[in-house]
Amino acid sequence: MKLQTLTRNGGIAAAAIALSLTLAACGEEDEPSTSGSDDTSQTPETTPEETPEESTPAAASAADQVFGDGCAAVPTDGKGSFDGMVMDPVATAASNNPLLSTLVEAVGVADLGGTLNDAPEITVFAPVNDAFAAIPPADLKGILADKALLSKILTHHVVGGKLDPTAVAGEQETLNGDTLTIEGDETGMTVSDGVVTANVICGNVPTANATVYIIDGVMAGAK
Template identity: 55%
Template sequence: MSSTFRMRRVALALATAAVLPLALVACSDDSDGEDGASGKKSTAARDDASKDAADDATKSADEPFGPACSSVPKDGAGSFDGMAKDPVATAASHNPALSTLVTAVKKAGLVDTLNNAENITVFAPTNDAFAKIPQKDLDEVLNDKAQLTSILTYHVVGQKLTPEALEDGSFPTLEKSRLRTSGSGESYEVNDSAAVVCGNVRTANANVYIIDSVLMPKK
């Protein structure tokens, strides 16, 4: 074999060795490009899904809950959206299930007090809650402004309470004594005697928890 032929073979081998890594790098870059794009798309999809889940959780946490919420009007001033636009006494007046409470608030002269208060929580007894009180006793309370005021202000806490705050809470009321709350999830009680039947209702100045019994302050 001539020296010229051997030199040509060596040169060809060296050229092949130089080109091969470049080809492999090019293939790797192409593959990474495709996989990278796919990976970025997957990551973006996961991020979007996580954001949607977080948004849904926040939305769910902000929504009213409880069996009596289904009886609230779907639209108009008495709906959840409508009540959120009005201060609490006005908002309650648009809810048919709270008509007895509204009558009591008017008799006690507390409409302006409640409407002008800022960042409060109202535990609002339903008509059925008032119906548990014997009619004679209820009439006496409704006609005794001092006693009525004491009972109604016992249902008001001077801060906005979230559902989480009710899990194991004790709060001073406008009546100057305290009430206790307990529960979790969508099941809460006040003073172990009144159940929240529609909670986390928003008004312009208050969070409202509709309850199934009237609370009585300790004498």
């Protein structure tokens, strides 16, 4: 009788152990995995916002720098315009401007084109065509025929440095070695050699190597 009881009790114990193991195994299977390899969720990548490029102000047009009523007669486009002249050295720039054709002819006769173009920085007081037309034809013909005199007159209209309206005012020594006196500002400017006083009709015209002031008179210099 004891043997049967032990056998029955032993079977119950074995069954209990087996059940415990089974439940433990099931518990392990039900636990969610914490392994990083099983996590399929990903944080979306963020692209930094692009900062819009700051717009740089456009360079000032050459036409915005000039002054004088005579500027209205300068071509508005092409190589003879203000924006065209700024790209070339002064003698070349003047040759493209129809207001300065007589001056350009005189510069060619005097062989000064290369000298003016090669000068690093100069200011030129450029007589407009009407200024030469005001000279009696016989006198103008005589000037154009005398290369030395013509060279003296032309260099009398050139001073050193690219001078803006503020810097040009006062006395300036010319390439001919004499002096010009410039008075006024953008509202009205004159240039005088002590004999002839000319009005600046269009000033502060930029070229590649010079600043040009177009004037309404030809200054021959002191006799």
